Amino acid sequence: MYDEQILGLFFARSEQALQETQKKYGSYARRIVENILPSREDGEECLNDVYLTLWSRIPPDQPASLKAYLGTLARNAAISRYRAAHAEKRGGGAVLSLSELEDCVGSSSAEERLSVQSLTELLNRFLGGLSKQNRIIFVKRYWYCASVQQIAWEMDCSEGTVKMSLHRTRKKLKEYLKKEGYSI
Amino acid sequence: MKKEIWDAVAGIDERYILEAAEVQRQPGTNKSAPESKSEKLRVTTRRWSWGKVAVIILCLGFSAAGAALLLRLAPWSTGAQTPGESHTAVSSPLPETPSGNAEATAPAPETTEHINSGLDEEIQAAIDAHENKLFWRVAESGAFPEKVSTWTWTALDAQAFWPELRERLFGADLNYTPGRRGDVDICSFKLDGEVVEVRIFPYGEISFFCKSPKRAEKIAELLTETEAERLGLSFEERPEDHTASERLVRTPQLDGLPLDTHYRTAFAMGHGGISRIVTRAELHLPMDELRSSGSLSSDSLLTPEDVEETLLYLNVLPNARPAKSVEVCQSCQPVYYADLVSGMIRPAWRVDGIQYFYWDNYGKYETHRLVLIVDAQSGEVFTAEGQEN
Numbered sequence: 368m369y370d371e372q373i374l375g376l377f378f379a380r381s382e383q384a385l386q387e388t389q390k391k392y393g394s395y396a397r398r399i400v401e402n403i404l405p406s407r408e409d410g411e412e413c414l415n416d417v418y419l420t421l422w423s424r425i426p427p428d429q430p431a432s433l434k435a436y437l438g439t440l441a442r443n444a445a446i447s448r449y450r451a452a453h454a455e456k457r458g459g460g461a462v463l464s465l466s467e468l469e470d471c472v473g474s475s476s477a478e479e480r481l482s483v484q485s486l487t488e489l490l491n492r493f494l495g496g497l498s499k500q501n502r503i504i505f506v507k508r509y510w511y512c513a514s515v516q517q518i519a520w521e522m523d524c525s526e527g528t529v530k531m532s533l534h535r536t537r538k539k540l541k542e543y544l545k546k547e548g549y550s551i
Numbered sequence: 552m553k554k555e556i557w558d559a560v561a562g563i564d565e566r567y568i569l570e571a572a573e574v575q576r577q578p579g580t581n582k583s584a585p586e587s588k589s590e591k592l593r594v595t596t597r598r599w600s601w602g603k604v605a606v607i608i609l610c611l612g613f614s615a616a617g618a619a620l621l622l623r624l625a626p627w628s629t630g631a632q633t634p635g636e637s638h639t640a641v642s643s644p645l646p647e648t649p650s651g652n653a654e655a656t657a658p659a660p661e662t663t664e665h666i667n668s669g670l671d672e673e674i675q676a677a678i679d680a681h682e683n684k685l686f687w688r689v690a691e692s693g694a695f696p697e698k699v700s701t702w703t704w705t706a707l708d709a710q711a712f713w714p715e716l717r718e719r720l721f722g723a724d725l726n727y728t729p730g731r732r733g734d735v736d737i738c739s740f741k742l743d744g745e746v747v748e749v750r751i752f753p754y755g756e757i758s759f760f761c762k763s764p765k766r767a768e769k770i771a772e773l774l775t776e777t778e779a780e781r782l783g784l785s786f787e788e789r790p791e792d793h794t795a796s797e798r799l800v801r802t803p804q805l806d807g808l809p810l811d812t813h814y815r816t817a818f819a820m821g822h823g824g825i826s827r828i829v830t831r832a833e834l835h836l837p838m839d840e841l842r843s844s845g846s847l848s849s850d851s852l853l854t855p856e857d858v859e860e861t862l863l864y865l866n867v868l869p870n871a872r873p874a875k876s877v878e879v880c881q882s883c884q885p886v887y888y889a890d891l892v893s894g895m896i897r898p899a900w901r902v903d904g905i906q907y908f909y910w911d912n913y914g915k916y917e918t919h920r921l922v923l924i925v926d927a928q929s930g931e932v933f934t935a936e937g938q939e940n
Contacts, residue, residue: 503570506563
């Protein structure tokens with residue numbers, strides 16, 4: 368079923384919309400959640416929350432891409448749940464992968480910091496200038512929170528290649544942000 | 552904790568997210584999926600050992616050339632590949648979503664990628680060869696009823712309809728600016744101190760925009776009362792279990808076929824959509840306002856094969872920009888469609904598909920979604936809408 372048909376079901380408030388979404392993108396959402404939440408039980412609860420949120424937001428939202436929209440909801444829900452459960456702890460896939468990026472932004476003062484929106488814009492512009500392979504590796508690691516091993520398998524390359532790509536990309540990002548005026 | 556970068560990563564552009572999601576392992580590789588933790592541990596341990604060996608060798612003062620040679624021979628370096636090698640196979644660019652808002656997420660033109668087995672070889676070959684072809688991949692198509700009618704939509708004359716509604720629902724407190732036929736009429740009125748915006752769309756849909764769910768309920772009640780009198784308006788209510796929005800809608804059908812208003816509806820959504828939260832009450836004009844102006848038997852209607860010939864004759868798209876393109880039609884369904892120029896509502900075929908077209912001779916192409924509405928009797932193309940994918 369096309370996304371427009373699924374969205375039509377959402378707008379008609381038919382519960383079949385959720386069934387069709389799960390059928391088409393269920394495994395995609397599950398993979399994102401499982402990358403971040405190792406517990407199967409947590410993952411199931413999180414996915415239920417995701418579909419409930421989806422049901423409540425469409426309408427009025429009319430996402431241009433249902434897949435990306437669902438993926439964003441799944442990621443946000445999983446990270447929120449992870450943060451809530453590990454408020455005092457460190458470690459774990461999501462935190463570990465994101466903490467790698469923290470060095471890119473350094474510790475600037477409040478005045479020197481760019482707004483999140485500006486930083487997002489810079490990041491997207493930076494990603495647009497990367498080679499496709501490096502961009503995919505970067506997004507898989509830091510947006511999907513996939514492990515290096517998983518990325519290497521999906522990209523059919525060695526873990527060293529993935530790590531080197533991430534290292535170089537982080538370095539480039541740091542330089543790019545510095546050049547754009549983001550205090551390091 | 553630098554939370555900004557976390558939030559910035561969360562805002563990565565959708566096209567990059569989808570791009571990464573589409574990368575899949577090519578079939579036929581022997582390497583198994585990294586599932587077990589023990590396997591992961593084993594790999595890590597082995598590689599740590601090799602790393603230690605390399606460090607020791609370097610510390611012992613081997614010459615740079617010798618170390619480089621050893622490093623090149625080390626097993627972890629053998630997997631390194633040049634970015635852009637064939638393992639970055641991208642799944643079929645066939646759209647998974649015909650998104651409603653083109654400018655929102657339309658990605659930049661893509662260079663030619665290898666397309667996976669989702670498309671058969673013939674289509675792939677045509678794309679690679681930059682041929683100008685039309686392919687049909689219609690698994691099943693609907694059929695028209697034995698007899699279908701053509702209709703005029705008298706209620707499209709909003710001026711005849713609106714004063715009655717105004718008097719019954721809102722009294723004189725109405726700021727109404729009628730638009731031309733084919734345009735959207737917009738007016739507003741105050742209800743319990745809140746401004747409610749009303750939009751009348753030329754295909755017969757009326758949308759009420761207000762911020763409060765209670766106001767929407769009140770409007771719904773007023774419309775229900777009006778319906779009970781004599782305007783003949785009707786709608787069905789589908790309450791939602793959240794407070795952000797409430798939508799009341801009646802989806803029209805004629806002769807059991809849907810009245811295709813999808814893209815018009817999407818247009819309407821665009822005005823209220825994400826940018827501002829609205830509470831929506833939609834109302835479709837009743838079907839008894841429609842008057843049949845004649846009927847057609849199935850013999851006088853085009854078959855899907857006729858539609859195919861029509862599209863071939865038209866070289867698929869009348870407004871196709873490039874000279875060469877490959878089109879893959881994926882579904883063909885009978886609908887009614889409002890021809891806004893003539894004011895007629897006629898049976899038509901809705902053809903959905905995907906178009907690959909070429910911008911130049913350097914191997915670049917773009918993909919667009921196609922929605923074609925073809926008159927079921929004359930074969931005339933009512934409308935063709937493309938959307939960057």
